[in-house]
Amino acid sequence: MTTQPAGPSPASTDHRRSLADSGAALGPLDGRYRAAVAPLVEHLSEAALNRNRIHVEVEWFIHLAEHAVLPGLTPLTDEQKAGLRAIVTDFDADSVAELAATEKVTVHDVKAVEYFIADRLEGLGLGRLKPLVHFACTSEDINNLAYAVGVRDAVEQVWLPAARAAVATVSAMAAEAAETPMLSRTHGQPATPTTLGKEMSVFVHRLTRQTRRIAAQEYLGKINGATGTYAAHLAAAPDADWPALSRSFVEHLGLTWNPLTTQIESHDWQAELYADVARFNRILHGFCVDVWSYISIGYFAQIPVAGATGSSTMPHKVNPIRFENAEANLELSCALLDSLGATLVESRWQRDLTDSTSQRNIGVALGHSVLALTNVTKGLGQLQVADAVLAGDLDTNWEVLGEAIQTVMRAEAIAGVEGMDNPYERLKELTRGHRVDGERMREFVRGLGLSDGAQARLLELTPAGYTGVAAQLAKEFGPAQD
Template identity: 25%
Template sequence: MESRSIFLNISPLDHRYSLSEAKVFDDLSSFISEQAAVISCAKAETALIKAHLKMRGKLDSETEKKLDTVAWTIDPARVYAEEEKTKHNIRALVNVLKTLVPGETAPLVHLGATSVDILDTALSMRIRDCVQQVILPVLRDLEAHLCDIAERDAEVPQTGRTHGQHAVPITFGFAIAEYVSRLGKSIIEIERLSKNLRGKLAGPVGAYNGTSMLVKDPEELERLYLGYVGLEPSEHSTQLVEPEYLLRLLLECNVAFGILANLADDLRNLQRSEIGEVFEYFSADQVGSSTMPQKRNPWNSEHVKSLWKAFAPRVMTFFMDQISEHQRDLTNSASQRFVADYLTGFTLAAERMKSIVAGLNADAEGMMRNLNAAGGKVKGGILAEPAYLLLAESGVSDAHEVIRKITLDAEHSGISFFEALQKREDVFERIRAQAEKLGIKDAASFFEHPERYRGLAAEKARSLAAKYRKIAEQDR
């Protein structure tokens, strides 16, 4: 076929990203390119020949080897040229294969199959292989980097935030452990669902009409056929494999995509000038702005979020592909082709996020500065919660209101929460005594050091990192 410059391609996946993410793009192309689609269909067709020969007791290793070679070396350009004549993609493939396979096996090409017996089986094969050999390794590498940060920064104090406001202290390792846990579970589910993709050899309505004319046990022929490509049969088929096997996998990929976008948002916001708690790697030659030389934009995190915006909405198409009239219509013929685009966008986002977290650094001084200044003038004011809890535990029924008024006094007076608390000697003494009962060291100075009030943040960060690191290592 005629080749052309990649810069004449329409999709940015095939020019911008094929250059900037060349390695991962090439890896994906091995499984979900158009060439891969033709090869996978050829592999399905040759698997059918093997199944027929096996049922007849005539399959030998030499023939099997020849059939495998034919499938792997088929020329997509030749198939496409034949399709110009037939106006049918699978019939074109069949015509080409009949000229390539050993002569005595040519009558067995496509025997008893309908087009979708080949197409749906081939789709499951290449999506399974793409997920297991490209996408999951990228996600597991990303997960490993997140585990590294969770462990490394398990003790680094940080201000927790809810509704965009300072809440109570945590550690940066704990903040990252959230994504260790969320992404880790999604990885497990993506792997499970990828192993459950199905194929079929059940004919044009799924009732084995054609193959029942060829063999006594059509389901055994189907099992043999799918066994050669590592799949199990769909429990029930029309002309199509039940769409939910693929749908559930794509939906879980979209769940993981959302996790990446959420992480990207968090990291981008923590890099704001007024927050300045983390920073991405920025090379010596990198430019942040065409007009402002000082800029160091968090563009990689923004890039991940942008890819999510472009591809996550396609989940609606996946749902719409569930529906096919009666035993089959062709309303998924175009839309299903874009599954490859979606998986590419998802993988590119994961690869970019991997590079972000691999070079991500926590600004411990910046985090401590924000922690000490949490609440503006109310220095250490994020410790109002433990003050309220200790006061209530000491027997004061309106402890929340008491502490709320102390925070207002600190704000209006321009003093720290600790100083305002000390002004209420009766309240402070109750709190100090209750803290000592709990075994808190240096109870009197506890409210001067917000980093001490972190609950189980460090422990959770370490335990989650250890858990998902072990799972990832077992799955490699």
């Protein structure tokens, strides 16, 4: 049998316009999901990195002038400082293009930034101070601070608000369902009942602990020269207290000073941060799996979105795609964060450039997490608790009261009540492998010879009422505290 050729590849036909020329995105975060992650572009894109480099260079220029560390330096006027800082605030698409053109010549991104600033000094009456731009700096002095500013702002202004919004949504649902009884499942099997709100509150409590850790993160920075020794600084200005100037500058940027480094800031703080974000991601992943499973057994009903298609072939379906999307993006985020955390803490001797390319993926790692958070928040807004399904599940599993009965029998035996031997074994014989309804369970209780008080408590007990202090725990410890 012969087969006909499929024809030319769609990408190889000459008459088609190249998709690369159309501006099509290679990655989904810059394409399909751009709207969800766009706020991160302001902090972690290549353009944002260059703007932050300019910010660091400008502030270092001002800092050196303010402290008059070199002969001929005097503090700048307010107008000059405002003009310098406008280089940062006026950074736009034209600036990006100009930098790119300069870098084609320099073949060095930070050197292009230096020239970009120096070219603007004449217009500010600061032409004679061109040598002060990038003074005594190695590229990493600028890069580590620019990344620290960008990551800090991305976490504090984008990721944390998205995380807190998702946790707040879970918390609101937990509060609403604090007293809604639900059959638990341990190892997938019917087990001691709880409340839906309590189960959701467990995740709120866990996720809130992680957001607190992340909110308390230190963002370290250094500016100490080519090998972290201030050698060039001292050669030019031997009387200046360069470590003190370095510290005051790093802290001026709102960062924590790292006093002891090689050429590079060691990136340990990044590894700490990414481990915490990845842990948050993994907890949220577990939540998504649980919610997906609750949907699959009918505990949650999905509210159909008008006009939306649940399945391309089965009209009755509403697929839990928000939670499935979140799971996949949390996994991608964790893979990248784990890789960043593992690689960034190592550098050959004084420096290698593995961090140069890996750090450019920080925005991608956080972007997948932000996308997942957006989907979780939206997905929860499309759920409705199916109270009747939860109640029906409880009513068909009276055997879960076996735990309560055998525990009461143990207490009765300790109190001296006769006939309470082998409580676990007797309940196992009654319940294992058998469905036991309410009447059969009450008949069993009446035949045990319990004390009047113990018997009355057990006869009143139902699976829906056997939730301990679950509602109290949900209300007291479940609400998000951030």
